[in-house]
Amino acid sequence: MDDQNKNLILATALSFGVILIWFVLFPPPEATQDPNAPLAVESTDAVTPSTAPATATTDAANSGAATSVEATAVANAPRVDIDTARLSGSVSLLGGRLDDLKLNDYRETQDPESPIVTFLSPNGEPNAYYALYGWAPGAGLSLDQVPGSNTLWAIESGDTLTVETPITLKWDNGAGLIFRRTISVDKDYMFSVEQTVENTGAGTVALAPYGVLARYGEPDDLKNFFILHEGLISMADGELTETDYDGMTDYTFDQREGAPAEVSQVEANGWIGFTDHYWMATLIPEQGKPFKSVAKYDASRDIYQTEAVMPTIQLAEGETASANSRLYAGSKDWGKIRAYQNDEGVEGLLESIDWGWFSFLTKPIMWLLMWLYGVIGNMGWAIIALTVVLKIIVFPLAYKSYASMAKMKELQPQMEKLKENAGDDRQKMQQAMMELYKKEKVNPAAGCLPILIQIPIFFSLYKVIFVTKELRHAPWFGWITDLSAPDPSSIFNLFGMLPFGVPELGFFEIFSLGILPILLGISMWLQQKLNPAPTDPTQKMIFAWMPWVFMFMLGSFASGLVVYWITNNVITFTQQYGIMRIHGYKPDVFGNITSSFKKKPPEGDAK
Structure with missing residues (x-):
């Protein structure tokens, strides 16, 4: 082998070595007139999509007290147990939120006595992380006439959420609208949420169903390794978007002044959520239908938030309307995610796993x-x-x-x-x-x-x-x-x-x-x-x-x-x-x- 060939091999090997050193040193609905119209803020909870003008229920001076009241309300609210082979936890009747979820198959360490991995947790707990559903008010409705984060729901059917037994929650706004929410779960990590509204009053109303994922602060086990994406992930009509938590701070939402800084309209198929190293929570609206995908960051409360807002529904007197969506909340299991994509039509869900530059090989x-x-x-x-x-x-x-x-x-x-x-x-x-x-x-x-x-x-x-x-x-x-x-x-x-x-x-x-x-x-x-x-x-x-x-x-x-x-x-x-x-x-x-x-x-x- 001549010197030229040796130098070529040496250069290749050294390049490979430099890359490896780098690995080690740098660780591995048209519910609004305007798509960027201000959204309402309720207490210190997740920002709720709305057509109403931006308002704040608390001033900066008493925001700490509001946080305490909200956390206490969540802690004292009645709950419905979740009990499946892979999942355990509960659904809070305050807002009907999914905010208590443990992954039964996984422990925090290899010690068989170590705690089961806690994935979702309620407001008031460290690193609160939860999913919230509701309706954004349109013409003729106000915030207190639609269910939001502080609505106290009643159980209409089901006393425990299992694979075989869904639960149905009910709320009557007292002004002619009756809301129901049916939550079911499969044997793995996919929740289905059906939201219905019945207009028993007079006249036509407009409202838009939505789903929210709220995450309080960055996760404690954030790797910050450049080859691994952690943070916001979304799919919009075949286009994947990945934004880390630092990048999400550019989507700062001012609860007095502003609208979400990152809004995109999905025409047919998509989803949005947060991905961790091994776990993922993703809002999946009904595939084949449009929705508004939103990402924002509330710096005053250190809340990262994603939203999926479905199109506005015009509901005439005597009519009933419904909206279906799903929530993936659990392990980034390759086989299960692949099945949801290939067998259940969740387009591009397999891209939620970070395949890297050489995805054609990976x-x-x-x-x-x-x-x-x-x-x-x-x-x-x-x-x-x-x-x-x-x-x-x-x-x-x-x-x-x-x-x-x-x-x-x-x-x-x-x-x-x-x-x-x-x-x-x-x-x-x-x-x-x-x-x-x-x-x-x-x-x-x-x-x-x-x-x-x-x-x-x-x-x-x-x-x-x-x-x-x-x-x-x-x-x-x-x-x-x-x-x-x-x-x-x-x-x-x-x-x-x-x-x-x-x-x-x-x-x-x-x-x-x-x-x-x-x-x-x-x-x-x-x-x-x-x-x-x-x-x-x-x-x-x-x-x-x-x-x-x-x-x-x-x-x-x-x-x-x-x-x-x-x-x-x-x-x-x-x-x-x-x-x-x-x-x-x-x-x-x-x-x-x-x-x-x-x-x-x-x-x-x-x-």
């Missing part, structure tokens, strides 16, 4: 990994099987590459002779090299192809392992009980033999390497030994240090990713060694290892 890799997991039943072995399959797929290209590298080794004596003949005339040497390559039908850049192919595959698999919920707390064997977390073994706990984790050591934690990162470094080092060390001192030093630098860098990466890389290195070593031998070049691995430990003699002693 999606099929995720599908293949989950298929293998279904067959094998263990995520660690599924990752290894996935690596084998990927190596088989790219084997034809790898074969040509390694065969070309073997041929280059065979041509090494001729290349050295050409360098001697050319002397200092580099142009003459390059021309002679090109003629030799052409004559022997060798592509000097072919050896770089496996590295170039490996980069998008690596990032795609990294996305799958880091982003998807399926690897959260997924065990492999022995001490590897969570493939989404770093290897917990260390010299400080005798590599997992002692029953405690790695102690907090500050900067020195980088030296607390687990077994998997050490095996990764060794596998990279052995792969290098298929070829003699470069003659150029700078290249030689870089190549000598590279395996150990990667070992320390990847020590904090997810175990699943390190398992993939080790498996990949082992297969690559085997393929390259075998193909080179087939084509006449016998790598002297042992000799290259021993030569790397030999001390270089002083220049004066060189013969």
Whole structure:
């Protein structure tokens, strides 16, 4: 391999290293005349869409007291229990809000006694997060004539919300309008909400149904890792929008002056909500019908809010109207989200998982990994099987590459002779090299192809392992009980033999390497030994240090990713060694290892 080819490989490897260092250092209805018309504010709760002029029920001076009153009202309001295999919690009759939801399948840590994950929580609790439904008043109606966040509903039917038994809530405004809300839930994480209104009074009224998701402050477990999107996510007629929480502060809503800063009209299909690392809450209006998608931030109360406002309904005397919508609230389970999209018509819902730049690779890799997991039943072995399959797929290209590298080794004596003949005339040497390559039908850049192919595959698999919920707390064997977390073994706990984790050591934690990162470094080092060390001192030093630098860098990466890389290195070593031998070049691995430990003699002693 000539210097040009070595430099190309070196540049590629260094670029890859820079990207990895970056990963480590920077952590991984026309209810209004005007679509931007002011919305009303009720107490200190979520801002409620309305056609009424913007008003505030409290001044800045007594906003703290209002918050206390609202939190107390929510805490004291009657509730209806939610009880399914996957979900538990309750629906508050104050506003008919979904504000108490736990995910029964998941715990906060791997300790079987740790608390179940709390997903939604009511106003007054830390990081309150809830869904609220209601009707925005149009012509002829005022705020107190439609149900909102502080409406106290009555139970008409159902005493517990289960998969088999929906609940129906009722509220009579005393002025001729009777409102009902029927809430049902499936066996997973999808709620269905049917809102109906019956006009028993005189005359025609106008009103618009809506859904709201309100989140008080940023989540405590926010990762702030640039490859992972957390925050606002929406789909509008096939166009995905992702905005993090910092970006949402640009959508500041002034409860006295302003309207929502981010409004878009969805013509047929869409949804809007918030996505976390592993969980998601999404408002899904009836597909195939238009709605107004709204995102805003209330800086005075630190509330992030999304809304789905359906078109205004003109309801004549004696008529009844209804509006249907859904709420996804739970785990970002790939299989379930995929089923809601493909089988239940929620267009683009699978895009709620952050697939990254290489989505064309990430999606099929995720599908293949989950298929293998279904067959094998263990995520660690599924990752290894996935690596084998990927190596088989790219084997034809790898074969040509390694065969070309073997041929280059065979041509090494001729290349050295050409360098001697050319002397200092580099142009003459390059021309002679090109003629030799052409004559022997060798592509000097072919050896770089496996590295170039490996980069998008690596990032795609990294996305799958880091982003998807399926690897959260997924065990492999022995001490590897969570493939989404770093290897917990260390010299400080005798590599997992002692029953405690790695102690907090500050900067020195980088030296607390687990077994998997050490095996990764060794596998990279052995792969290098298929070829003699470069003659150029700078290249030689870089190549000598590279395996150990990667070992320390990847020590904090997810175990699943390190398992993939080790498996990949082992297969690559085997393929390259075998193909080179087939084509006449016998790598002297042992000799290259021993030569790397030999001390270089002083220049004066060189013969």
